[in-house]
Amino acid sequence: MEPDLARNWHYNRQDRSLSIELRRDAKFHDGTPVTSEDVIFSIQQQIDGLFQDSKRAILKIDPISKHDFKIILPHDQPEFFKFVYKTMILPRHLSLASHRDHPIGSGPYRFEKKLDDRHIRLSAFHDYYGGSPAIEHVLFTHVTDMEKTWTRLLAGKTDIAARLAPDNFRRMKFIQQRYHINQSPSWFCKTLLFNPADPRLADVRVRRALSLGIDRDHIVEKIFIGYGRVATGPLGVGSPYGRSDRPPRPYDPVAARELLNDAGWEMDTVTELFQKGGLRLEFDLLYMRENPIDEKVVRFIQLCLGDLGVRVRPVPVDYATLQQSYRGNTDFQAVLTETMGLYDSHTPLLLTWMPNEKGCSNMGDFTSPRITELLMALENADSMQAQQAICQAVEDQLLALQPAAFLYQPTEIDVVSKRIHLPHVFAADTGSIRCLYQAHILSHR
Structure with a gap:
């Protein structure tokens, strides 16, 4: 695990406390700073959802300062570190209901608008603490018919596609010159x-x-x-x-x-x-x-x-x-x-x-x-x-x-266009999509 929103952390096995220090330069997409209150709120929301049948997941969370807080566990839980890593950080000053229509986060891309039932447009968040994304806009298209995904790939209308249908696997040789292909066993x-x-x-x-x-x-x-x-x-x-x-x-x-x-x-x-x-x-x-x-x-x-x-x-x-x-x-x-x-x-x-x-x-x-x-x-x-x-x-x-x-x-098969340079192997999961801010467009269509 490497620091990201957290600048530093320390786990004390004697009292089973996880002390976390946040970055000072993190902002939400509406410009407000990310504070320990936001993170505590988000962790509690996640706890209530994931551990809805057990309130023993944590003993308590203590705020220490604007950027520091401490989580007290009832016993050693190595998996709790993974849970914290996967927690979606939400702004406490906004209602949860508002996120359905206009979600606000703190990542490299911010929600711009929903074009229709199948298209969502994101734009670069230039105040992102990890650096300003080089790609200005990302358009997500929800396709239920995977054959249409394949058609879009062949036509050069799609740069990234997740989970190609098996019928398309045998045709991959036709796009290997234009796309990077990643295979991974599904969980x-x-x-x-x-x-x-x-x-x-x-x-x-x-x-x-x-x-x-x-x-x-x-x-x-x-x-x-x-x-x-x-x-x-x-x-x-x-x-x-x-x-x-x-x-x-x-x-x-x-x-x-x-x-x-x-x-x-x-x-x-x-x-x-x-x-x-x-x-x-x-x-x-x-x-x-x-x-x-x-x-x-x-x-x-x-x-x-x-x-x-x-x-x-x-x-x-x-x-x-x-x-x-x-x-x-x-x-x-x-x-x-x-x-x-x-x-x-x-x-x-x-x-x-x-x-x-x-x-x-x-x-x-x-x-x-x-x-x-x-x-x-x-x-x-x-x-x-x-x-x-x-x-x-x-x-x-x-x-x-x-x-x-x-x-x-x-087997999940994801493809990404070779006109996009990525510094790592791409898989169409949340982590890799989030890291698109490190990508660069090498050529235009």
Whole structure:
């Protein structure tokens, strides 16, 4: 970690205090100085969001001066340094609601205006403490159809594109002379979430059968053309918190049918669907509209489970409807979503599976007393070894109870035009976009 907004910091292990000294020259985009009160306010907002089910993340935050403050932790938390690093600093003198229409930060680019629903224009903030950006304007274009992104790249209308679609991967050789290409494994796992409250999906044997009935290798090799990895579980492939020898769930339709038979489901030779007690084994599968890759995956899942004797009805919905259907809710049967693996923090596991004050998790209201017990222990674990052991135990439980089928982790491919000079390897994440102020345009279109 290197100083940025903080000029200096010191951690005292005896009293578990983190003392932070801020830069004196940092300003918000409205010209007001960044003070310790702003940072304390922002950290508290982040704490309330990330640790909404636990107020034990910090004991207190003490302001010392206009540019100095101290955070007192209840115990050693190495990951808290990463949390502070990722905190978005907001001006305390403005309401949170105002940020929806006109966000104000302290970075190298300031919000200029929203042109329409798909375009946002930023302009250089010349009072940025890290130096004035050389590129004056940045235009963000939200494209849901990745084929259009590829078309814009070929036409030279886009300088930076994130997460190219798999169909475009094989064509990359045509743009290698004009673009830098960066590949990185995604930290997100595409996940088929089930609703155990539905009578068809209540039996864990049914959920295990559905998971065994999906050919994940085919998805990675054919749909993603090899640009991805078959998932091993909720912690993520290669997670430092997981087991290195954890195998992926195999494709085994024979074992899947045996599980369904054990659960009392019988094949109807007329409909060629499993039935039990007058119910057919069928369900609606929600997925995000205008996402061609998700649609291909859903159609393939439909084929796999159809061969098994299970009817899947794909239902495309918008992003907001998709989120509302399962976050602390049971208004769905199955949904194709994604979960974040554990690579630099165990926090995603808490955010995803820990019940809130209403007893609901963010994953379809799924809860388990044993998993909740383990997650509560994880909040208080103060060593990496203890965190690893607990995370692996949680993963064991999730794979046994199968509230979701963990499918694959795609390879993320980002491209940046060679007409832009960057002093580092570019990846289209928040950190790299923020560092665009170090970029220079070498030639114009």
